Amino acid sequence: xxxxxxxxxxAEALMRRAAxxxxxxxxxxxxxxxxxxxxxxxxxxxxxxxxxxVAIQDKETARSAALEWIAGRSSTAGAxxxxxxxxxxxxxxxxxxxxxxxxxxxxxxxxxxxxKARAGDVAVVADLIDHIAAPWELGALIETIDGTEEAFAxxxxxxxxxxxxxxxADLAAELGVEIGWDPLLAARxxxxxxxxxxxxxxxxxxxxxxxxxxxxxxxxxxxxxxxFTSRAAIHPAQPPRINAMxxxxxxxxxxxxxxxxxxxxxxxxACLLDGRLIERPTIEQSRRLLARAGETA
Numbered sequence: 064x065x066x067x068x069x070x071x072x073x074a075e076a077l078m079r080r081a082a083x084x085x086x087x088x089x090x091x092x093x094x095x096x097x098x099x100x101x102x103x104x105x106x107x108x109x110x111x112x113x114x115x116x117v118a119i120q121d122k123e124t125a126r127s128a129a130l131e132w133i134a135g136r137s138s139t140a141g142a143x144x145x146x147x148x149x150x151x152x153x154x155x156x157x158x159x160x161x162x163x164x165x166x167x168x169x170x171x172x173x174x175x176x177x178x179k180a181r182a183g184d185v186a187v188v189a190d191l192i193d194h195i196a197a198p199w200e201l202g203a204l205i206e207t208i209d210g211t212e213e214a215f216a217x218x219x220x221x222x223x224x225x226x227x228x229x230x231x232a233d234l235a236a237e238l239g240v241e242i243g244w245d246p247l248l249a250a251r252x253x254x255x256x257x258x259x260x261x262x263x264x265x266x267x268x269x270x271x272x273x274x275x276x277x278x279x280x281x282x283x284x285x286x287x288x289x290x291f292t293s294r295a296a297i298h299p300a301q302p303p304r305i306n307a308m309x310x311x312x313x314x315x316x317x318x319x320x321x322x323x324x325x326x327x328x329x330x331x332x333a334c335l336l337d338g339r340l341i342e343r344p345t346i347e348q349s350r351r352l353l354a355r356a357g358e359t360a
Contacts, residue, residue: 074222077200081225081264082354084108084142085309086302087295089269091116092125098132104299105306108142113158114149114178122154126161136171144202146176150184159188166197174200176228179207182217189221199223202266206230208237211250218261226264228295229254232271242271244282255290267291273298283308292355311352319349320358
Protein backbone atom coordinates (compact mmCIF):
# COMPACT_ATOMS: atom_id res chain seq x y z
CA UNK A 64 0.00 0.00 0.00
CA UNK A 65 1.37 3.51 -0.72
CA UNK A 66 2.86 5.18 2.31
CA UNK A 67 0.38 8.05 2.08
CA UNK A 68 -2.54 5.61 2.53
CA UNK A 69 -2.25 4.83 6.21
CA UNK A 70 -5.75 3.36 6.50
CA UNK A 71 -6.22 1.45 9.75
CA UNK A 72 -2.53 1.74 10.56
CA UNK A 73 -1.39 4.33 13.07
CA ALA A 74 1.89 4.76 11.20
CA GLU A 75 3.31 7.32 13.62
CA ALA A 76 2.69 5.02 16.58
CA LEU A 77 4.37 2.12 14.77
CA MET A 78 7.42 4.23 13.97
CA ARG A 79 7.67 5.53 17.53
CA ARG A 80 7.61 2.02 18.93
CA ALA A 81 10.25 0.84 16.48
CA ALA A 82 12.45 3.87 17.14
CA UNK A 83 12.40 3.17 20.87
CA UNK A 84 13.48 -0.47 20.51
CA UNK A 85 17.15 -1.17 21.05
CA UNK A 86 17.36 -4.96 20.91
CA UNK A 87 15.62 -7.86 19.15
CA UNK A 88 16.31 -11.37 20.48
CA UNK A 89 15.88 -14.37 18.18
CA UNK A 90 14.63 -17.65 19.63
CA UNK A 91 14.22 -20.87 17.59
CA UNK A 92 10.60 -21.69 16.81
CA UNK A 93 11.21 -25.39 17.48
CA UNK A 94 12.33 -24.71 21.06
CA UNK A 95 9.11 -23.55 22.80
CA UNK A 96 10.69 -24.28 26.19
CA UNK A 97 12.93 -21.27 25.51
CA UNK A 98 10.16 -18.78 24.66
CA UNK A 99 9.55 -17.62 28.24
CA UNK A 100 13.27 -17.30 28.91
CA UNK A 101 13.70 -15.18 25.79
CA UNK A 102 10.80 -12.96 26.80
CA UNK A 103 12.42 -12.33 30.19
CA UNK A 104 15.95 -11.65 28.87
CA UNK A 105 15.52 -7.88 28.76
CA UNK A 106 15.25 -7.50 24.99
CA UNK A 107 12.88 -4.84 23.69
CA UNK A 108 11.43 -7.41 21.28
CA UNK A 109 11.53 -11.17 20.79
CA UNK A 110 11.56 -12.75 17.33
CA UNK A 111 10.40 -16.36 17.14
CA UNK A 112 12.26 -17.80 14.16
CA UNK A 113 10.30 -20.19 11.95
CA UNK A 114 12.82 -19.99 9.11
CA UNK A 115 16.56 -20.71 9.40
CA UNK A 116 16.39 -22.16 12.92
CA VAL A 117 13.84 -24.84 12.01
CA ALA A 118 14.40 -27.93 9.87
CA ILE A 119 11.86 -28.53 7.11
CA GLN A 120 10.31 -31.53 8.88
CA ASP A 121 9.71 -29.42 11.99
CA LYS A 122 8.11 -26.38 10.34
CA GLU A 123 4.49 -27.26 11.09
CA THR A 124 5.16 -28.18 14.73
CA ALA A 125 7.17 -24.99 15.30
CA ARG A 126 4.47 -22.84 13.70
CA SER A 127 1.78 -24.33 15.94
CA ALA A 128 3.90 -23.98 19.08
CA ALA A 129 4.71 -20.35 18.34
CA LEU A 130 1.11 -19.36 17.66
CA GLU A 131 -0.09 -21.20 20.78
CA TRP A 132 2.48 -19.39 22.95
CA ILE A 133 1.67 -15.99 21.46
CA ALA A 134 -2.06 -16.63 21.97
CA GLY A 135 -1.39 -16.84 25.70
CA ARG A 136 0.19 -13.38 25.83
CA SER A 137 -1.49 -10.00 26.10
CA SER A 138 -0.75 -7.12 23.76
CA THR A 139 1.03 -5.33 26.63
CA ALA A 140 3.35 -8.19 27.59
CA GLY A 141 6.22 -7.09 25.33
CA ALA A 142 6.73 -7.06 21.59
CA UNK A 143 6.85 -10.46 19.88
CA UNK A 144 7.50 -10.90 16.16
CA UNK A 145 7.42 -13.98 13.97
CA UNK A 146 10.09 -14.50 11.36
CA UNK A 147 8.12 -16.48 8.84
CA UNK A 148 9.63 -18.48 6.01
CA UNK A 149 10.17 -16.85 2.65
CA UNK A 150 7.06 -16.17 0.60
CA UNK A 151 8.56 -18.03 -2.33
CA UNK A 152 8.50 -21.30 -0.37
CA UNK A 153 5.59 -23.60 0.59
CA UNK A 154 6.49 -23.17 4.26
CA UNK A 155 6.28 -19.39 3.94
CA UNK A 156 2.84 -19.54 2.34
CA UNK A 157 1.70 -21.91 5.09
CA UNK A 158 3.11 -19.60 7.79
CA UNK A 159 1.35 -16.57 6.39
CA UNK A 160 -1.97 -18.38 5.97
CA UNK A 161 -1.81 -19.70 9.54
CA UNK A 162 -0.99 -16.29 11.00
CA UNK A 163 -3.77 -14.55 9.08
CA UNK A 164 -6.28 -17.19 10.16
CA UNK A 165 -5.16 -16.96 13.80
CA UNK A 166 -5.24 -13.14 13.88
CA UNK A 167 -8.21 -12.74 16.26
CA UNK A 168 -6.61 -15.06 18.83
CA UNK A 169 -3.08 -13.60 18.87
CA UNK A 170 -3.35 -10.00 20.14
CA UNK A 171 0.16 -10.43 21.56
CA UNK A 172 1.73 -10.53 18.09
CA UNK A 173 3.49 -7.26 17.26
CA UNK A 174 4.22 -8.16 13.66
CA UNK A 175 6.05 -10.22 11.08
CA UNK A 176 9.67 -10.26 9.95
CA UNK A 177 9.98 -11.12 6.25
CA UNK A 178 13.19 -12.98 5.35
CA LYS A 179 15.13 -12.35 2.14
CA ALA A 180 12.71 -9.49 1.67
CA ARG A 181 11.90 -8.06 -1.73
CA ALA A 182 9.65 -5.13 -2.53
CA GLY A 183 6.93 -7.43 -3.83
CA ASP A 184 6.92 -9.41 -0.57
CA VAL A 185 6.32 -6.31 1.51
CA ALA A 186 3.52 -5.08 -0.73
CA VAL A 187 1.69 -8.43 -0.78
CA VAL A 188 1.89 -9.05 2.96
CA ALA A 189 0.89 -5.47 3.82
CA ASP A 190 -2.20 -5.76 1.60
CA LEU A 191 -3.20 -9.08 3.17
CA ILE A 192 -2.83 -7.71 6.69
CA ASP A 193 -4.88 -4.67 5.71
CA HIS A 194 -7.61 -7.02 4.54
CA ILE A 195 -8.03 -8.49 8.02
CA ALA A 196 -7.42 -5.13 9.73
CA ALA A 197 -4.70 -6.44 12.06
CA PRO A 198 -2.53 -3.79 13.78
CA TRP A 199 0.75 -5.50 12.91
CA GLU A 200 4.12 -4.06 12.00
CA LEU A 201 6.33 -5.44 9.29
CA GLY A 202 10.09 -5.80 9.38
CA ALA A 203 12.11 -6.50 6.23
CA LEU A 204 15.22 -8.66 6.56
CA ILE A 205 17.60 -7.45 3.85
CA GLU A 206 19.97 -10.35 3.22
CA THR A 207 20.34 -10.72 -0.55
CA ILE A 208 21.97 -8.73 -3.32
CA ASP A 209 18.57 -8.06 -4.91
CA GLY A 210 17.09 -6.96 -1.58
CA THR A 211 20.02 -4.62 -0.97
CA GLU A 212 19.54 -3.12 -4.43
CA GLU A 213 15.83 -2.53 -3.73
CA ALA A 214 16.30 -1.23 -0.18
CA PHE A 215 15.50 2.43 -0.89
CA ALA A 216 12.26 1.67 -2.73
CA UNK A 217 11.30 -1.15 -0.37
CA UNK A 218 11.64 1.08 2.71
CA UNK A 219 8.89 3.39 1.45
CA UNK A 220 6.38 0.79 0.27
CA UNK A 221 4.11 0.48 3.27
CA UNK A 222 3.09 2.43 6.35
CA UNK A 223 3.30 -0.89 8.19
CA UNK A 224 7.00 -1.31 7.49
CA UNK A 225 8.65 -0.02 10.66
CA UNK A 226 12.19 -1.40 10.42
CA UNK A 227 14.80 -2.85 8.11
CA UNK A 228 17.11 -5.54 9.47
CA UNK A 229 20.54 -6.35 8.04
CA UNK A 230 21.06 -10.04 7.31
CA UNK A 231 24.80 -10.19 6.93
CA ALA A 232 25.34 -13.96 7.02
CA ASP A 233 23.21 -14.79 3.97
CA LEU A 234 24.44 -11.72 2.11
CA ALA A 235 28.08 -12.65 2.79
CA ALA A 236 27.45 -16.12 1.41
CA GLU A 237 25.88 -14.68 -1.72
CA LEU A 238 28.72 -12.19 -2.18
CA GLY A 239 31.36 -14.84 -1.48
CA VAL A 240 32.97 -12.85 1.35
CA GLU A 241 33.61 -13.41 5.05
CA ILE A 242 31.09 -12.32 7.66
CA GLY A 243 33.14 -9.34 8.76
CA TRP A 244 32.81 -5.60 9.19
CA ASP A 245 34.89 -4.47 6.20
CA PRO A 246 33.44 -6.82 3.54
CA LEU A 247 29.87 -5.88 4.51
CA LEU A 248 30.35 -2.19 5.27
CA ALA A 249 28.97 -0.90 1.96
CA ALA A 250 25.81 -3.00 2.29
CA ARG A 251 25.34 -1.94 5.91
CA UNK A 252 25.69 1.72 4.99
CA UNK A 253 23.16 1.36 2.17
CA UNK A 254 20.59 -0.20 4.50
CA UNK A 255 21.07 2.53 7.11
CA UNK A 256 20.63 5.23 4.46
CA UNK A 257 17.52 3.55 3.03
CA UNK A 258 15.92 3.21 6.46
CA UNK A 259 16.81 6.71 7.61
CA UNK A 260 15.61 8.27 4.38
CA UNK A 261 12.20 6.66 4.84
CA UNK A 262 11.99 7.37 8.57
CA UNK A 263 12.34 3.70 9.51
CA UNK A 264 14.41 2.06 12.23
CA UNK A 265 17.47 0.03 11.22
CA UNK A 266 18.55 -3.17 12.98
CA UNK A 267 22.05 -4.59 12.62
CA UNK A 268 22.78 -8.31 12.47
CA UNK A 269 23.60 -10.25 15.66
CA UNK A 270 27.13 -10.90 16.83
CA UNK A 271 27.77 -14.63 16.40
CA UNK A 272 31.12 -15.08 18.20
CA UNK A 273 29.47 -15.45 21.59
CA UNK A 274 32.68 -15.92 23.57
CA UNK A 275 34.23 -12.69 22.22
CA UNK A 276 32.41 -10.04 24.24
CA UNK A 277 35.11 -7.42 23.59
CA UNK A 278 34.76 -7.95 19.85
CA UNK A 279 30.98 -7.68 20.15
CA UNK A 280 31.22 -4.36 21.98
CA UNK A 281 33.75 -2.98 19.49
CA UNK A 282 31.50 -3.87 16.55
CA UNK A 283 28.44 -2.42 18.28
CA UNK A 284 30.22 0.91 18.64
CA UNK A 285 30.99 0.95 14.91
CA UNK A 286 27.48 -0.13 14.07
CA UNK A 287 25.78 2.57 16.08
CA UNK A 288 28.27 5.20 14.86
CA UNK A 289 27.28 4.20 11.31
CA UNK A 290 23.65 4.97 12.12
CA PHE A 291 21.98 1.69 13.10
CA THR A 292 19.26 2.38 15.65
CA SER A 293 19.12 -1.11 17.16
CA ARG A 294 20.65 -4.58 17.01
CA ALA A 295 19.58 -8.21 16.83
CA ALA A 296 20.77 -10.84 19.32
CA ILE A 297 20.92 -14.63 19.41
CA HIS A 298 21.73 -15.20 23.10
CA PRO A 299 19.94 -13.92 26.24
CA ALA A 300 23.20 -12.38 27.51
CA GLN A 301 23.38 -9.98 24.55
CA PRO A 302 20.30 -7.71 24.93
CA PRO A 303 21.47 -6.11 28.22
CA ARG A 304 24.78 -5.15 26.57
CA ILE A 305 23.00 -3.74 23.52
CA ASN A 306 20.50 -1.84 25.65
CA ALA A 307 23.22 -0.36 27.84
CA MET A 308 25.11 0.99 24.85
CA UNK A 309 22.00 2.48 23.25
CA UNK A 310 20.36 3.96 26.33
CA UNK A 311 20.89 7.75 26.33
CA UNK A 312 22.36 9.14 29.51
CA UNK A 313 20.20 11.60 31.50
CA UNK A 314 22.39 14.62 30.70
CA UNK A 315 22.14 13.97 26.94
CA UNK A 316 18.38 13.56 27.19
CA UNK A 317 18.02 16.76 29.17
CA UNK A 318 20.05 18.65 26.59
CA UNK A 319 17.93 17.20 23.77
CA UNK A 320 14.76 18.34 25.53
CA UNK A 321 16.19 21.84 25.93
CA UNK A 322 17.18 21.91 22.25
CA UNK A 323 13.66 20.99 21.18
CA UNK A 324 12.13 23.52 23.56
CA UNK A 325 14.38 26.28 22.21
CA UNK A 326 13.53 25.28 18.65
CA UNK A 327 9.80 25.37 19.43
CA UNK A 328 10.15 28.77 21.10
CA UNK A 329 11.90 30.14 18.00
CA UNK A 330 8.95 28.88 15.89
CA UNK A 331 11.18 26.69 13.78
CA UNK A 332 13.97 29.17 13.12
CA ALA A 333 17.65 28.82 13.93
CA CYS A 334 18.31 29.90 17.50
CA LEU A 335 20.93 30.09 20.22
CA LEU A 336 21.14 27.77 23.23
CA ASP A 337 23.90 28.29 25.79
CA GLY A 338 25.71 30.46 23.26
CA ARG A 339 25.63 27.78 20.54
CA LEU A 340 23.76 27.99 17.26
CA ILE A 341 20.98 25.41 16.98
CA GLU A 342 20.15 24.47 13.40
CA ARG A 343 18.42 21.61 11.58
CA PRO A 344 21.14 18.92 12.04
CA THR A 345 21.15 19.46 15.81
CA ILE A 346 17.35 19.37 15.88
CA GLU A 347 17.24 16.05 14.03
CA GLN A 348 19.91 14.53 16.27
CA SER A 349 17.97 15.59 19.37
CA ARG A 350 14.73 14.23 17.93
CA ARG A 351 16.34 10.84 17.27
CA LEU A 352 17.81 10.73 20.78
CA LEU A 353 14.43 11.42 22.35
CA ALA A 354 12.76 8.82 20.12
CA ARG A 355 15.26 6.22 21.33
CA ALA A 356 14.14 7.02 24.86
CA GLY A 357 10.50 6.63 23.85
CA GLU A 358 9.77 10.35 24.00
CA THR A 359 7.92 12.34 21.36
CA ALA A 360 9.72 15.50 20.29
